[in-house]
Amino acid sequence: MKDLLLDATGDLAVSSSGDISITDSVSQAVKIRLQWFAGEWEFNEELGIPYFDEVLVKGGNDFRTEQLIREQILSVDEVTEVTSLTITANKAERTLTISFEAKAGSEYISEEVTVNA
Known part of the structure; x- marks a missing residue:
């Protein structure tokens, strides 16, 4: 899956010369999916997790x-x-920390994603 490369904060990664890059990072694709709130993407409001x-x-x-x-x-x-998969919720602060390991082909990816409501 091809996508635009994002930086550690989730913004578009832009090089010092102003270039952007394409990536096929499975890890990035999963992190994006975990940060989608249900109903927030105007092109398909059925996608995402019903966090609220x-x-x-x-x-x-x-x-x-x-x-x-x-x-x-x-x-x-x-x-x-x-x-x-480990999910740690702080419902008072409305945050969720998701730590996961997944198999993608012959590789394993391991990430932690924090979702803030």
């Missing part, structure tokens, strides 16, 4: 949250398996 409706809510279902996160990771074409 199901995840970062009082009395949220931890099993359902894990299921939603796992589905998003596996929705990236190259990912074949989620081998490790």
Whole structure:
């Protein structure tokens, strides 16, 4: 999957000479999916995770949250398996830290993503 390269903050990576780069990073694709809030992308409002409706809510279902996160990771074409998943929620601050390891082809990717509501 080809995409524009993003920097560590999620902004478009621009070189010192003003150039942008293309990447096929599976890790970046997964991080983007995990940071999509349901309904926020105007071209397809069905995409994303229902953070406001199901995840970062009082009395949220931890099993359902894990299921939603796992589905998003596996929705990236190259990912074949989620081998490790840890979700830490701070519902008072409405943040979620997702640590995962996934298999993509013969490689493993390991990342941590923080979602702020």
